[in-house]
Amino acid sequence: MIIPLDKSDYIPQLKALDQRTATHHPEKQLIQTQLIKELAGARGQSALTFPLRFLHDEDYILRNPRIDDENECFEIDNLILKRNYILLVEVKNWYGTLYFDGEKQVVRKGDDGIEEGLPNPIPQVKLQQHRLQKWLRQFDLPQIPFLYFAVISFPSTIIKSMHTDQSVPEEVFHSNLLPLKIEKLNQQYSKNILSGNMLKTIAAQICNAHKVKKVHVLDKFHVSENELINGVFCQKCYANPMNWKYGTWHCPVCDHVSKNAHMQALDEYSLIINNEITNREARAFLRIDSPDVTKRLLSGSYPPIGKTGYRRYKLR
Ligand SMILES: [Zn+2]
Numbered sequence: 319m320i321i322p323l324d325k326s327d328y329i330p331q332l333k334a335l336d337q338r339t340a341t342h343h344p345e346k347q348l349i350q351t352q353l354i355k356e357l358a359g360a361r362g363q364s365a366l367t368f369p370l371r372f373l374h375d376e377d378y379i380l381r382n383p384r385i386d387d388e389n390e391c392f393e394i395d396n397l398i399l400k401r402n403y404i405l406l407v408e409v410k411n412w413y414g415t416l417y418f419d420g421e422k423q424v425v426r427k428g429d430d431g432i433e434e435g436l437p438n439p440i441p442q443v444k445l446q447q448h449r450l451q452k453w454l455r456q457f458d459l460p461q462i463p464f465l466y467f468a469v470i471s472f473p474s475t476i477i478k479s480m481h482t483d484q485s486v487p488e489e490v491f492h493s494n495l496l497p498l499k500i501e502k503l504n505q506q507y508s509k510n511i512l513s514g515n516m517l518k519t520i521a522a523q524i525c526n527a528h529k530v531k532k533v534h535v536l537d538k539f540h541v542s543e544n545e546l547i548n549g550v551f552c553q554k555c556y557a558n559p560m561n562w563k564y565g566t567w568h569c570p571v572c573d574h575v576s577k578n579a580h581m582q583a584l585d586e587y588s589l590i591i592n593n594e595i596t597n598r599e600a601r602a603f604l605r606i607d608s609p610d611v612t613k614r615l616l617s618g619s620y621p622p623i624g625k626t627g628y629r630r631y632k633l634r
Contacts, residue, residue: 320370321521324382326531327589329356334586335535338546345539352539362411362471362493366396369496373398376514378521384529385453391529392449399521401510403463403503406450408443409493412436413472418487419480439468440487453527457520462511465503469493535590543591549605550583559605580604580615588633594623596630 332353339346363381370379378399384391396407414428416436424436443466451464468490470477479486491499512520536543549559552569553576560567560579567579587595587603595603601612616622620631 319375319377320367320379320381321525322381323384323525323528324531326533328531328533329353329360331533331535331589332356334589335539335541337551338586338590339541340545340547343541343545345541349539349541358411359409362409363395365471366407366409366469366493366496369493370396370398372497373500374400376401376517378517380521380524383524383527384531385450385524385527386529387449387453389449391531392446393531394446394450397450397524398500399517401512401514401517403465403507403511404450405500405503406443406447406464406466407496408439408446408466408468409471410439410468411471413475415476415478416470417478417480418490420484421487425480440466440489443468443489454520457523459516459520460511463507465507467491467496467499469496546590548603550579553579553582562604562606562611578619581619584620584633593633594630595620595633600631 332349336346336349336353339349373379378397380394380397380399382393382395383397384393394406395409398405398407412424412426414426417425417427418438419425421438421440424438426434426436428434447464447466466489468487469492470490471493473492473494475492477486477490477492535541547558550562550567551558552560552572552574554574555569555572557569557571560569560574560576562568562580565577567576569575583604584595584600587600595616597609597612597616600616601607601609604612604615606612606615616631620633623630623632
């Protein structure tokens, strides 16, 4: 059973921030690089859905559980809970040629010949394993093997060892080999240690403990609110701003009209700035002059909070 746990808004937040940050902003490149990285991560995770289908029905596959321990949160890409062992699968979306120096650094050589040093996924997944093992002690489980893999999601990525007298760590391989590697573990660790009920309880405890990642993207990328591009974007040609005229939004570039284009803008406001908004803030963000028009747009779709004069609207 696959249970996806990550309900974070980080990708939509980055998309909204990218759209509303000017091209010349000093953090623009960083925002776009992070967005590309997060999108690749999500793609890499979904590439694992197929190989993980071969697991047994009673196994639990928790995707992106994020657990709080005494050292803040740790996140696991894929946590496979079986009656005979617990397996962590870290996914790397690296392309090009990877050179592993044992458990030390990884050097990636891209198609352009440029080399880049990357953190080795083995110590990373080992640390997650250690933290999970420690966290699970509270449930008094019987001794169960904890295992880990680090898989490379692109089948075209070449995995090599940096030194000829050394091989790539055996826990590192392409994602399509995962069913075979799991089958091998099943033979090696064939004894059931946990009961079906225990397995169910642990899965439930981890799901309960899961902490959704919350990021304040303005702080993270050092963008101040007044540097953001205000206004309603045209959903057809992405021009900004659309103008509110006679009860509709009108795009001055492509003539596209919309009754509710402001809702997309307010959704972005809630992702980047705050999930509540006042009439004054909405006027500035949507670039509307009239408080009455703004009030109509807000009260038609969003629940009001607080008394007149201090009224805010809940955006999500
Ligand atoms: Zn347009």
